[in-house]
Amino acid sequence: MSAETATMAPTVANAPAHRAGRLDRFLMQGGIVITFLVVAVVATALIEPRFLNRLNLLNVMRNFALLLIPSLAQMLVMTAGGFDLSVGAVVAVTSVVTAAVMLVGAGYFPGMELFVILAALVVALGVGALVGLVNAGLVSTFSLSPFMVTLAMMSVLMGVALYFTQGIPIYGVTDSFIANVGRGQFLGLPIVLWAALAVLAACIVMQRFTALGRHIYAVGSDQRSARLSGVATGRTLVAAYMLAGLLAALTGFLMTSRLGSGQSTIGGTLALETIAAAVIGGVSLRGGVGRAELVALAALFLSVIANAMNLVQVDSKYQTLVLGAVLIVALAIERLLLRKRQA
Amino acid sequence: MLEVTGFTKRFRGVAALDNVDFSLEEGEVHALLGENGAGKSTLINLIAGTFPWAEGVYRVNGRTITSLTPQVAQEIGIAAVFQEFSLVPDLTVVENIFLGREQSSGLFLKRKQMRQAAAELLDGLGFHLPLDEKVAFLSRAQKQMVEIAKALRIRPKVLILDEPTASLTDGEAEKLFNAVALLKARGVGIIYVSHRMSEIRNLSDRVTVLRGGKKIGTVVTSEISDEGLIEMMVGRPVEQLFPKIEHKPGAVRLEVRNLTTEKHSVIDASFTARAGEVVGLAGLVGCGRSELCRAVFGLEAIEAGAVMLGDKAVERPTPSSMLAANVCYFPADRGSEGLALARPARENATMSSLDLPALSSGPVLKFWRENETIREPLTNLALRPMAPERKASAFSGGNQQKLMLARGLMKSFDVYLFDEPTVGIDVGAKADVYNLIKSLVEAGASVVVSTSELPELINLASRVYVMHEGKVVAELARQELSEAQVLSHYFGGHA
Numbered sequence: 098m099s100a101e102t103a104t105m106a107p108t109v110a111n112a113p114a115h116r117a118g119r120l121d122r123f124l125m126q127g128g129i130v131i132t133f134l135v136v137a138v139v140a141t142a143l144i145e146p147r148f149l150n151r152l153n154l155l156n157v158m159r160n161f162a163l164l165l166i167p168s169l170a171q172m173l174v175m176t177a178g179g180f181d182l183s184v185g186a187v188v189a190v191t192s193v194v195t196a197a198v199m200l201v202g203a204g205y206f207p208g209m210e211l212f213v214i215l216a217a218l219v220v221a222l223g224v225g226a227l228v229g230l231v232n233a234g235l236v237s238t239f240s241l242s243p244f245m246v247t248l249a250m251m252s253v254l255m256g257v258a259l260y261f262t263q264g265i266p267i268y269g270v271t272d273s274f275i276a277n278v279g280r281g282q283f284l285g286l287p288i289v290l291w292a293a294l295a296v297l298a299a300c301i302v303m304q305r306f307t308a309l310g311r312h313i314y315a316v317g318s319d320q321r322s323a324r325l326s327g328v329a330t331g332r333t334l335v336a337a338y339m340l341a342g343l344l345a346a347l348t349g350f351l352m353t354s355r356l357g358s359g360q361s362t363i364g365g366t367l368a369l370e371t372i373a374a375a376v377i378g379g380v381s382l383r384g385g386v387g388r389a390e391l392v393a394l395a396a397l398f399l400s401v402i403a404n405a406m407n408l409v410q411v412d413s414k415y416q417t418l419v420l421g422a423v424l425i426v427a428l429a430i431e432r433l434l435l436r437k438r439q440a
Numbered sequence: 441m442l443e444v445t446g447f448t449k450r451f452r453g454v455a456a457l458d459n460v461d462f463s464l465e466e467g468e469v470h471a472l473l474g475e476n477g478a479g480k481s482t483l484i485n486l487i488a489g490t491f492p493w494a495e496g497v498y499r500v501n502g503r504t505i506t507s508l509t510p511q512v513a514q515e516i517g518i519a520a521v522f523q524e525f526s527l528v529p530d531l532t533v534v535e536n537i538f539l540g541r542e543q544s545s546g547l548f549l550k551r552k553q554m555r556q557a558a559a560e561l562l563d564g565l566g567f568h569l570p571l572d573e574k575v576a577f578l579s580r581a582q583k584q585m586v587e588i589a590k591a592l593r594i595r596p597k598v599l600i601l602d603e604p605t606a607s608l609t610d611g612e613a614e615k616l617f618n619a620v621a622l623l624k625a626r627g628v629g630i631i632y633v634s635h636r637m638s639e640i641r642n643l644s645d646r647v648t649v650l651r652g653g654k655k656i657g658t659v660v661t662s663e664i665s666d667e668g669l670i671e672m673m674v675g676r677p678v679e680q681l682f683p684k685i686e687h688k689p690g691a692v693r694l695e696v697r698n699l700t701t702e703k704h705s706v707i708d709a710s711f712t713a714r715a716g717e718v719v720g721l722a723g724l725v726g727c728g729r730s731e732l733c734r735a736v737f738g739l740e741a742i743e744a745g746a747v748m749l750g751d752k753a754v755e756r757p758t759p760s761s762m763l764a765a766n767v768c769y770f771p772a773d774r775g776s777e778g779l780a781l782a783r784p785a786r787e788n789a790t791m792s793s794l795d796l797p798a799l800s801s802g803p804v805l806k807f808w809r810e811n812e813t814i815r816e817p818l819t820n821l822a823l824r825p826m827a828p829e830r831k832a833s834a835f836s837g838g839n840q841q842k843l844m845l846a847r848g849l850m851k852s853f854d855v856y857l858f859d860e861p862t863v864g865i866d867v868g869a870k871a872d873v874y875n876l877i878k879s880l881v882e883a884g885a886s887v888v889v890s891t892s893e894l895p896e897l898i899n900l901a902s903r904v905y906v907m908h909e910g911k912v913v914a915e916l917a918r919q920e921l922s923e924a925q926v927l928s929h930y931f932g933g934h935a
Contacts, residue, residue: 306549308542311531315539318530325490325526326590327511327540385530 127391129430130378133423134398141405148408155287161400162293163352164370168378168396169300169389170344171371176304177337178317178384179236179243184345185367186254187228189360191221191349193258193267196359200269210273217274218350225346226339228254233338237331251368258361267359279354289351296344300389313337318385366417373420374399377427399423441466441629442487442518442598447496449482454836456482459496460655462648464598464629469620471644471661472633473673479653480633481522484600487631488520489513500598511540517597521587521604529576533569534558537590561589564622566615580726581608588616592623599623600631605639606725610931617643637666649673681871682899683878687918689902690715692750693886694767694855696736699745705731707910708745713855713886718877720901721890722926728910729890730772733857737762737769749855763792768853770844772860772890778844779832786828788843789814793850817849818842822872838869845876856880858889862896874900894923906930 141148167184174181195217202213235246281288304310312333315323324330378395380387406416442464449457457479464470472480486493489508498505527536537558543550567585605613649656649672656672694713706728713719721729734740738757747754771778821842862870898921906914906929914929
C-alpha cells in the first residue's frame with residue numbers, strides 16, 4: 098500500500114468539507130477592506146475634487162502613517178489574543194518624554210542635535226518597551242484580562258503624563274527634528290510615511306516568515322494548545338506586547354515632530370481608532386487571525402474618510418459617529434460571512 | 441524502558457490515582473483499560489508531564505525523573521495524543537505539525553522544507569490531508585490524524601494514544617493500526633488507551649486494568665478472555681450495574697418528523713418516543729444525535745421538519761417553551777451549558793423551576809421554601825456531600841450531574857432528553873443515574889437517551905435509533921439489541 102500512496106500527491110486528497118464561493122472567499126480574505134477603500138477614495142474624489150490636491154494627499158499620507166503604526170501595534174496584541182487599550186496613552190507619554198529629553202538635552206549638549214534626537218528616540222522606545230513588558234507580565238503571570246490590565250495602564254500613564262506637564266505642551270523640541278522628520282520628505286513622500294511603510298514591511302515578514310509570528314498566532318488562537326505544543330506562551334506574549342509598546346512609542350516620537358511639541362493630551366481616541374482599523378482589517382477579536390497588510394488598508398480607509406469629512410466640513414462630533422457606524426457595519430459583514438462559511 | 445512505581449495523584453484531596461505501577465518495554469503496545477474515571481487519563485497525563493505526580497518513582501531507561509513538563513517529556517522522547525487536541529484552530533495543518541518546533545535558518549522559517557517534511561510524515565502514515573487548510577475547517581477525524589502526525593514529528597520512543605479511534609471511521613482506523621504496527625516494528629513503545637475490546641485484542645501485548653484509581657492487574661493479552669477483562673474493569677458482572685426496567689410503551693409523547701437542522705448536523709431525521717419507554721440514540725461522537733436532542737429542545741436552529749408533542753406540532757421550539765410543554769433536557773456539557781458553576785447547589789437545582797407555585801408567587805421568590813423543596817430530590821439522587829450551599833464547582837463530576845438531574849425532578853415532565861448522562865462520572869453515580877431513569881420511565885414518562893456508551897443502550901433502552909453523519913440509519917427493537925448489531929450500523933453501512 099505504501100507504494101501506491103507514495104505516488105499520490107498528499108495535498109489534493111480529502112478536500113475540506115466547506116466550499117465557499119469565489120466572492121465569499123475574496124470578501125473573507127480582505128475583499129471587504131479593499132472594497133471599502135476603493136469606494137471611499139472614488140466617492141471622495143468625485144464629491145470633493147480638492148481631495149486629489151497634492152498638499153491634501155500629503156496630509157492624508159501623514160495622518161495615515163501616524164494611524165498605521167499604532168494600528169499595527171494593536172494588531173500584534175490582538176492576534177496574540179489580547180487588547181491594548183494603553184496604546185494611546187503610551188503615545189502621549191512618549192511624546193512628552195521625547196520633548197522633555199530634547200529640551201533638557203539641548204541644554205547639556207548644545208549643537209549636537211542629531212545625538213539629542215537619537216537619545217530622545219532611545220528613551221521613548223525604552224519607555225514603550227517597558228510598558229509592554231509590564232502589560233505582558235501582568236497578563237501572563239497573573240492571568241489577568243488584557244482588557245483590564247491595559248485599561249488600568251492607560252489610566253496610570255495618562256495620569257503620569259498630565260502630572261508632569263499639567264496639560265501644558267512642552268516646547269523646545271529640536272528644530273531640525275521638526276524640519277527633517279515631521280515635515281521632511283524623501284522621494285516626494287513624507288518621512289513619517291516611509292517610517293510607517295518600513296514598520297509595515299517588518300510586520301509582514303515577522304508574521305509570515307518567522308517562528309515568532311507563528312507563535313503569536315498560535316497563542317492568540319488557542320493558548321492551551323500552544324503551550325502543550327511546546328510554545329513558550331509567556332515569552333511570546335511578552336514579545337507581542339513589547340513590540341506593540343515600541344511601535345506606540347515610535348508613534349509618540351513621530352507625532353511630536355509633527356506637532357512641534359510634546360503633548361500629554363494626544364492619543365485619547367487612539368485605542369478606539371486602532372481597534373477599529375484592526376477589526377476592519379480582519380483581525381479577530383478572539384485572537385489568532387489578522388494580517389498586517391489588510392490592517393494597513395483599513396488604516397488608509399479610515400484616514401481617507403476622516404480627510405473627506407474634514408474637506409466637506411463635517412462637524413468633528415459627527416466624525417466619531419461615522420467611525421462607530423463604519424465599525425459596526427464592517428463587523429456585521431464579517432460575522433455574516435463567517436456564519437455562511439461555517440454552515 | 442519506561443517504568444513508574446507507586447504513582448499517586450490527588451485532586452482536591454480525592455485520589456484520582458492510588459499507588460499504581462506501570463511499565464512499558466521497547467516495541468511493546470501496552471493497553472490501558474478502565475471505565476471513565478478509573479484513572480487512565482490521570483496516569484497518561486502524569487507520564488506525559490501535563491501535571492506533576494504527588495508520590496511515586498518515574499524511571500525512563502534507568503534514569504530517575506524528578507519533575508516533568510510536556511516540553512521536557514517531548515525532549516526525552518515521550519509524545520502523547522490526547523482526546524482533547526492540542527491543535528491551534530487558526531493555523532494550517534503544516535503549521536500545527538511543526539508548532540513549537542519550527543525549523544528556521546537564522547531568523548526565517550524554512551517553510552518549504554517543513555511543508556515537504558509534513559507531507560512525507562503524513563504519507564508514511566497513509567493519511568491524506570489538505571496541508572494548507574486551517575485546522576478549524578477539518579473534520580474531527582482529520583484533526584485526529586494531524587494530532588498523531590504532530591506527536592510523531594519528534595520521533596518519540598514512547599507514544600501515548602488516548603482513544604485514538606473514537607472519532608475515526610473503519611478505514612481511517614485501519615490506517616492508524618498500520619501506523620501503530622510500523623512504529624512498534626521501529627521499537628517505539630506505545631501506551632494505548634481504548635474501550636474497544638477488539639482493538640485491545642488485535643494490537644496490544646499486555647493490558648493494565650484500572651478501576652477507581654487503583655491498579656487491578658496487568659495481564660498478557662493473549663492469556664485472558666474478553667469476559668475476564670470486563671470483569672476486571674467493572675469489578676462485578678455487567679448485569680448488576682443496570683437496573684431491570686419495565687417498559688410499558690403507551691401513547692406517543694414526542695415525535696420528530698424529517699428534521700433537518702440549519703447547520704446540517706442532522707439531516708431528515710425522524711423518531712418517536714412513547715410514554716413508559718426509554719428510547720436510545722446511538723452513533724459515533726459527532727453523528728448528530730446530540731444535535732438532534734438540542735434541536736428538539738430549541739438549542740439548534742431547525743431548517744425543515746416538525747417536532748410534535750403528542751399531536752401538537754411545535755412551531756419553533758425554544759428552551760422556555762419546551763420546558764413549559766413539559767419537556768426537559770439534560771446537556772452533555774454540564775460546565776458550559778448546564779450549571780452555573782459559581783452559584784450554590786441550591787440555586788442550580790431550582791434554576792429552571794422558579795416559576796412553580798412551590799417556589800414563588802408572582803415575582804417574589806419563596807426563598808424560605810427553597811431548601812425544603814430541594815431536599816427530597818437531592819436525597820433521592822444521593823448527592824454527596826449533601827451540602828446545598830456549596831458552590832456547584834466544588835462537587836465532583838458525578839455529583840454535578842446529579843445537580844443537573846435534580847432540576848428535572850422539581851416537577852414531573854412528560855419527556856426527558858438525556859445527552860451523554862454518564863460522561864465523566866464514576867460507577868456509583870452511574871448506577872444512581874440508571875436508577876433515576878428507571879423510576880422516571882416506570883412512572884410513565886418518556887425518556888430519550890443519547891449516549892456513546894453502548895452497554896447503557898443495550899441494558900436500558902426499549903428501542904434504539906442509530907445515527908450516522910446526521911441521518912438515522914437504523915431502528916432496532918429490544919430483542920435485536922446487541923453490541924454487534926448496533927455497531928454494525930455505526931458507519932452507515934451494513935458491514
